[in-house]
Amino acid sequence: MWRYLTGRVLQTVLSMLVVISIVFVLTRLSGNPVHLLLDVNATERDQQILMHHLGLDKPLPVQYGIYVANIFVGDFGNSVLTRRPVVEHIWERLPATVELGLVGMVLSVLIGVPLGMYSAVRRGGALDLGARVFAVLGQSMPAFWLGLMLILFFGVVLGVLPAGGRGGPLHLILPAFTLGYFTSAAIMRLTRSAMLEVLGSDYIKFARLKGLHEQVVLWKHGLKNALLPVVTFAVMLFVQFLGGAVVTETVFAWPGLGRLILESITTRDYPIVQAGVLVLSALYLTGNLFVDLLYSYLNPRIRHARS
Amino acid sequence: MLARRREIPWFPGAVLAALVFTAVFAFYLAPLSPTEGDITQKLIPPVWMERGDSAHPLGTDRFGRDVLSRIIYGSRISLIVSLIAIGVAGTIGTLLGLISGYRGGVTDAILMRVTDVGLSLPTILIAVVLVAVSEPSFTNVVLVIALLLWPRFARQVRGETLAIKEQDFVALAVVAGRSSTWIISRHIFPNVVPTLLVISTLQVGYVVLLEGTLSFLGVGVPPPSPAWGLMIADGRGFLATAWWISLFPGLAMVLTVLSVNLMGDWLRDHLDPKLRQLGRAAVLEAPAAASVGPAVDEAPVRGAAAGGDGV
Numbered sequence: 001m002w003r004y005l006t007g008r009v010l011q012t013v014l015s016m017l018v019v020i021s022i023v024f025v026l027t028r029l030s031g032n033p034v035h036l037l038l039d040v041n042a043t044e045r046d047q048q049i050l051m052h053h054l055g056l057d058k059p060l061p062v063q064y065g066i067y068v069a070n071i072f073v074g075d076f077g078n079s080v081l082t083r084r085p086v087v088e089h090i091w092e093r094l095p096a097t098v099e100l101g102l103v104g105m106v107l108s109v110l111i112g113v114p115l116g117m118y119s120a121v122r123r124g125g126a127l128d129l130g131a132r133v134f135a136v137l138g139q140s141m142p143a144f145w146l147g148l149m150l151i152l153f154f155g156v157v158l159g160v161l162p163a164g165g166r167g168g169p170l171h172l173i174l175p176a177f178t179l180g181y182f183t184s185a186a187i188m189r190l191t192r193s194a195m196l197e198v199l200g201s202d203y204i205k206f207a208r209l210k211g212l213h214e215q216v217v218l219w220k221h222g223l224k225n226a227l228l229p230v231v232t233f234a235v236m237l238f239v240q241f242l243g244g245a246v247v248t249e250t251v252f253a254w255p256g257l258g259r260l261i262l263e264s265i266t267t268r269d270y271p272i273v274q275a276g277v278l279v280l281s282a283l284y285l286t287g288n289l290f291v292d293l294l295y296s297y298l299n300p301r302i303r304h305a306r307s
Numbered sequence: 308m309l310a311r312r313r314e315i316p317w318f319p320g321a322v323l324a325a326l327v328f329t330a331v332f333a334f335y336l337a338p339l340s341p342t343e344g345d346i347t348q349k350l351i352p353p354v355w356m357e358r359g360d361s362a363h364p365l366g367t368d369r370f371g372r373d374v375l376s377r378i379i380y381g382s383r384i385s386l387i388v389s390l391i392a393i394g395v396a397g398t399i400g401t402l403l404g405l406i407s408g409y410r411g412g413v414t415d416a417i418l419m420r421v422t423d424v425g426l427s428l429p430t431i432l433i434a435v436v437l438v439a440v441s442e443p444s445f446t447n448v449v450l451v452i453a454l455l456l457w458p459r460f461a462r463q464v465r466g467e468t469l470a471i472k473e474q475d476f477v478a479l480a481v482v483a484g485r486s487s488t489w490i491i492s493r494h495i496f497p498n499v500v501p502t503l504l505v506i507s508t509l510q511v512g513y514v515v516l517l518e519g520t521l522s523f524l525g526v527g528v529p530p531p532s533p534a535w536g537l538m539i540a541d542g543r544g545f546l547a548t549a550w551w552i553s554l555f556p557g558l559a560m561v562l563t564v565l566s567v568n569l570m571g572d573w574l575r576d577h578l579d580p581k582l583r584q585l586g587r588a589a590v591l592e593a594p595a596a597a598s599v600g601p602a603v604d605e606a607p608v609r610g611a612a613a614g615g616d617g618v
Contacts, residue, residue, distance in 0.1 A: 015427045026440040140565035145557035265439040284429045
């Protein structure tokens, strides 16, 4: 168990270092932000002064070393454009991303679990067929297009929901559903197969023989046992939402971290891009680590198999 | 899954055949140029609507380019990106998987750690940053997708190799004094091919979605090329007035991915029952590994990275 644990933690750290390196090397190689910041009439000397001021005149390895060292003390530098600390920019945007991710996760569980459950109970029926079409479609639809079509239908044609931006609960519905559809389809499939397995078991037969009400059998005896993979999976999904925030946030003009990263790529504001990707990746990686550990803790079969 | 019969499922089969046909013969099929538009013909609605024009069955975009022609040519981009990216990723991943599984020991340990790191990265995010800073271009899109895809192949092929390695015919070849290279290429690789075919098919949908997402975000194949993702992004500003610009390329994409996924499911059920069980076990016992493993039916993860990551 300890070996497994240390192995997983080490791997997470390693992944994080890879992310840091990729982002650092690429953003530095891709072009000089000085050209974007200065007027076209700026002299060579002006450029050098600015490069020096931003620390861009040092050799790449040195810049990298300074960068990694600074990350460990929580210093991500200042935004090239606004000159404000990057950390402030990130903190401004992170709550919006987390909010959207959480609501999206809850929504996909609320849709996916009951649908999967009844789809398993009524196996082969109309509801099952409908649910499976829903799932297959959900896994084939590009989220950005779904988002636009939802805006078109609910925002433009019906005019009942806001088309973008962050505000009250109404603003959350469309982006959360867009984010959650793919995963609710996945959750539905997972619940369905887990339920099918559980429903064939002896204790379900026994519960029915005891004369328990069907709903009690399904929800209490059935779902409870089918839920373990679903719950861990849902946590994992939330983590992945964070990684994918870029797309949904762009479609719905949602002022989150993903959109901040994309905006900063356009303006070549390296420090923000680096920090943003880093924060999202860190959440993603530690989230996955947490799920793995939680799962091996909850499921003794894995715990022993791996130790 | 939906298709479990012996014969090839007709719906995805037909769609895919039509898609390949369209991509190959785009030049003859497309009524107009995909990139040259007549600005006086801009924003014409589809033919069945009031101002529709039979010269532009699915309407025109803001530059007066014919939407149908662009969709037809766009199928080429999706298909070529998928073919090359999966070809490259499949070759690298298979090679590493074979070596890793056959060699074992330190080689295996190192290669699999690298694979794990590759699998654990947030795909979309990394892809966006990689393409954006390396200047969006067709080549870069393909390379980045391949870079993110190979670990899926490596992981799966290694697993297969481990199982095949234990078979008697491999042991006999070893006893007969055959070299590792010979054994891998003559005994192990041919047995991995069915699995490879299944994984590749299941990844096509993922690649099409990923390429579309990158193009949509403006970090994919650059304009004016008729990539479906680009067309959808183009129509964003005209949702209220010219919805057809975004709607139709999206439909083409859904239809493509849907068919490839159904076909992949069918192939898996018929070529490789092992993989199916593997997928289920992976979900039930190792959520993180499953999250990034190849898309397998009950594994709720057909590119969970893709969707979860937000495609």
